[in-house]
Amino acid sequence: MASYRITLLAGDGIGPEITAIAVKLLERVAQQFNFQLDFDHQPVGGDAIEKFGEPLPASTLAACKASDAVLLAAIGAPKYDNLPRQQRPESGLLALRAGLDLFANLRPVAIVPALIDASSLRPEVISGVDLLVVRELTGGIYFGQPKGRVQLENGEERGFNTMTYSSSEVDRIAKVAFDLARQRRGVLCSVDKANVLDVSQLWRDRVNEMAGAYPDVNLSHMYVDNAAMQLVRQPRQFDVLLTSNLFGDILSDEAAMLTGSIGMLPSASLGSSGPGLFEPVHGSAPDIAGQDLANPLAMVLSAAMMLRIGLKQDAAALALENAVSAVLEQGFRTGDLMADGCTKLACSAMGEELLRAL
Amino acid sequence: MASYRITLLAGDGIGPEITAIAVKLLERVAQQFNFQLDFDHQPVGGDAIEKFGEPLPASTLAACKASDAVLLAAIGAPKYDNLPRQQRPESGLLALRAGLDLFANLRPVAIVPALIDASSLRPEVISGVDLLVVRELTGGIYFGQPKGRVQLENGEERGFNTMTYSSSEVDRIAKVAFDLARQRRGVLCSVDKANVLDVSQLWRDRVNEMAGAYPDVNLSHMYVDNAAMQLVRQPRQFDVLLTSNLFGDILSDEAAMLTGSIGMLPSASLGSSGPGLFEPVHGSAPDIAGQDLANPLAMVLSAAMMLRIGLKQDAAALALENAVSAVLEQGFRTGDLMADGCTKLACSAMGEELLRAL
Ligand SMILES: CC(C)[C@H](C(=O)O)[C@@H](O)C(=O)O
Numbered sequence: 001m002a003s004y005r006i007t008l009l010a011g012d013g014i015g016p017e018i019t020a021i022a023v024k025l026l027e028r029v030a031q032q033f034n035f036q037l038d039f040d041h042q043p044v045g046g047d048a049i050e051k052f053g054e055p056l057p058a059s060t061l062a063a064c065k066a067s068d069a070v071l072l073a074a075i076g077a078p079k080y081d082n083l084p085r086q087q088r089p090e091s092g093l094l095a096l097r098a099g100l101d102l103f104a105n106l107r108p109v110a111i112v113p114a115l116i117d118a119s120s121l122r123p124e125v126i127s128g129v130d131l132l133v134v135r136e137l138t139g140g141i142y143f144g145q146p147k148g149r150v151q152l153e154n155g156e157e158r159g160f161n162t163m164t165y166s167s168s169e170v171d172r173i174a175k176v177a178f179d180l181a182r183q184r185r186g187v188l189c190s191v192d193k194a195n196v197l198d199v200s201q202l203w204r205d206r207v208n209e210m211a212g213a214y215p216d217v218n219l220s221h222m223y224v225d226n227a228a229m230q231l232v233r234q235p236r237q238f239d240v241l242l243t244s245n246l247f248g249d250i251l252s253d254e255a256a257m258l259t260g261s262i263g264m265l266p267s268a269s270l271g272s273s274g275p276g277l278f279e280p281v282h283g284s285a286p287d288i289a290g291q292d293l294a295n296p297l298a299m300v301l302s303a304a305m306m307l308r309i310g311l312k313q314d315a316a317a318l319a320l321e322n323a324v325s326a327v328l329e330q331g332f333r334t335g336d337l338m339a340d341g342c343t344k345l346a347c348s349a350m351g352e353e354l355l356r357a358l
Numbered sequence: 359m360a361s362y363r364i365t366l367l368a369g370d371g372i373g374p375e376i377t378a379i380a381v382k383l384l385e386r387v388a389q390q391f392n393f394q395l396d397f398d399h400q401p402v403g404g405d406a407i408e409k410f411g412e413p414l415p416a417s418t419l420a421a422c423k424a425s426d427a428v429l430l431a432a433i434g435a436p437k438y439d440n441l442p443r444q445q446r447p448e449s450g451l452l453a454l455r456a457g458l459d460l461f462a463n464l465r466p467v468a469i470v471p472a473l474i475d476a477s478s479l480r481p482e483v484i485s486g487v488d489l490l491v492v493r494e495l496t497g498g499i500y501f502g503q504p505k506g507r508v509q510l511e512n513g514e515e516r517g518f519n520t521m522t523y524s525s526s527e528v529d530r531i532a533k534v535a536f537d538l539a540r541q542r543r544g545v546l547c548s549v550d551k552a553n554v555l556d557v558s559q560l561w562r563d564r565v566n567e568m569a570g571a572y573p574d575v576n577l578s579h580m581y582v583d584n585a586a587m588q589l590v591r592q593p594r595q596f597d598v599l600l601t602s603n604l605f606g607d608i609l610s611d612e613a614a615m616l617t618g619s620i621g622m623l624p625s626a627s628l629g630s631s632g633p634g635l636f637e638p639v640h641g642s643a644p645d646i647a648g649q650d651l652a653n654p655l656a657m658v659l660s661a662a663m664m665l666r667i668g669l670k671q672d673a674a675a676l677a678l679e680n681a682v683s684a685v686l687e688q689g690f691r692t693g694d695l696m697a698d699g700c701t702k703l704a705c706s707a708m709g710e711e712l713l714r715a716l
């Protein structure tokens with residue numbers, strides 16, 4: 001019987017509640033589909049700051065590296081907002097991405113017909129949207145050197161960061177995007193600011209060079225400002241969006257919000273080898289933490305992504321996804337998605353319904 | 359009688375058509391409100407590349423500097439897309455901003471009730487939106503040094519740009535935003551990525567420091583990814599948005615598209631002294647150039663901004679704005695805004711109706 005080691009990073013805020021539900025569902029599908037999951041809980045973010053004084057303890061990173069996949073819920077809480085940046089929960093996340101070499105961040109954004117009314121966009125604009133943001137995650141201005149702050153002679157201060165990519169960094173993320181476009185509708189849009197930035201021109205040159213190997217993929221380029229517009233104007237035009245780290249941070253959040261139901265969206269972060277990291281797009285929602293109000297569906301869909309991409313357990317992944325569709329069709333909603341005629345459920349009750357649907 | 363020198367930069371694509379209309383209307387209001395305008399046409403962008411081999415000839419910059427205000431229509435055409443970046447029309451625009459020290463870019467985004475159906479957002483989400491993006495325009499990653507591309511020893515190439523601000527650069531744009539917030543609803547949201555970038559932390563620190571002098575302004579900070587989300591989710595929450603150059607490029611285009619009628623939006627770019635530059639937010643629309651199909655309204659509203667901010671001719675500015683409202687209320691539309699029950703007009707015919715409405 002296949003057996004996998006899963007590192008669970010429940011993190012902060014609503015993290016523990018939604019993790020508990022994902023674990024129950026994962027245990028159930030493992031049983032149903034005949035494989036074994038060994039879970040190992042590790043602290044990260046604020047949780048790790050409390051226990052170890054740092055947002056990514058070495059023991060957590062080591063456990064992640066030794067596992068087959070990592071499932072992260074959410075990190076961050078207001079009480080850490082005024083710490084120096086290196087000591088904040090977010091730094092733990094960046095260190096985890098770097099430590100596991102997770103250069104490819106996949107963020108699918110698809111409209112669930114039952115939730116179309118949650119969107120702030122008109123139904124006819126948003127219906128049928130099914131796009132995937134492929135965001136570079138370990139390079140660009142997030143990690144570029146030099147960076148810092150310096151005192152100038154005239155008494156002023158200057159802050160600076162470096163946005164940089166090497167050709168091989170562009171190549172490896174572009175390959176991921178081309179390969180995924182090929183498996184989808186074959187349409188790839190690479191986003192940059194090549195009319196202003198040298199680093200973007202290199203990005204565009206490398207993507208163009210790779211296009212020769214993918215004659216079946218329809219490649220276009222779009223400036224980031226235009227992409228931010230087009231996502232609002234006509235999001236259905238996109239299949240796969242390829243972006244750098246910063247542009248992907250902005251555009252994937254914009255794209256996620258088009259659905260109006262960010263509590264539904266999973267993501268995957270992958271390296272060239274080693275375990276992938278799977279996590280919901282939403283945050284730790286400190287305002288509702290511990291009140292049994294959270295929406296666990298993005299976490300469950302992240303667990304499904306982990307099963308499919310990380311463990312190649314496609315049937316089990318599909319079972320989880322079907323359970324999510326089933327509860328929505330039955331009209332069950334957590335508070336964030338509540339609508340007329342639906343039944344409002346607590347987080348734990350949603351977990352029960354999901355188990356029943358399995 | 360007050361007299362002003364206006365440099366007209368008609369530029370490319372639909373630029374000349376919409377400039378012609380703006381000139382006629384400006385001449386009419388000058389007569390009505392008893393001041394004189396001396397127009398001086400100068401080439402910029404592709405137009406200047408054809409005539410002078412460069413996108414911003416020294417003579418054009420000199421003429422701009424010697425004038426009281428600059429009115430720009432649009433630049434850019436596909437035929438220049440493959441030139442080296444420094445020779446493209448866009449570089450002329452960047453050089454113009456730098457040459458006139460236009461550090462403050464103001465982009466108002468307001469919903470015209472008559473056009474609410476043009477938006478891809480639901481009417482109840484978009485109605486009443488009235489926000490102003492204050493974008494820093496001569497600093498940040500657009501102009502930061504060092505930048506370039508280098509060959510690495512291992513045969514790879516690396517591209518890089520520097521995102522940088524000094525404290526005085528942040529201070530002067532922040533002051534513009536605080537002052538404008540004070541004249542509006544008193545709500546200022548400063549956008550950054552201080553959880554990742556050193557340059558953003560400096561930005562945030564300086565903005566916080568200035569807040570003490572504006573106890574009447576309600577200041578908040580938002581990460582750029584969240585701002586991209588919130589603009590889609592609930593755009594009415596914003597009054598003034600303060601951004602760096604790159605974040606403002608992305609967010610102001612996103613905000614503009616929320617209206618669905620980007621053919622309506624003007625902008626102003628201002629320095630600490632010297633003439634301001636006024637231009638529509640839309641581009642040169644090469645696909646419809648020369649066919650009398652363009653929407654001249656954003657250009658007319660840019661001329662109104664020029665009258666109000668650049669020349670302090672408030673009454674004349676209001677007259678232009680009222681003329682625009684009047685033609686829309688009468689149901690006249692250019693093709694981009696055409697809707698059931700409206701009368702479709704060519705660009706020139708829209709100009710005639712505007713003249714009639716004055
Ligand atoms: C928390 C933050 C550092 C992070 C990022 O900017 O990458 C987040 O916004 C994300 O998109 O995962």
Ligand SMILES: CC(C)[C@H](C(=O)O)[C@@H](O)C(=O)O
Binds near residue numbers: 452607
């Ligand atoms: C044309 C381009 C250089 C310019 C910019 O990026 O500033 C444009 O997008 C704008 O916003 O005015």
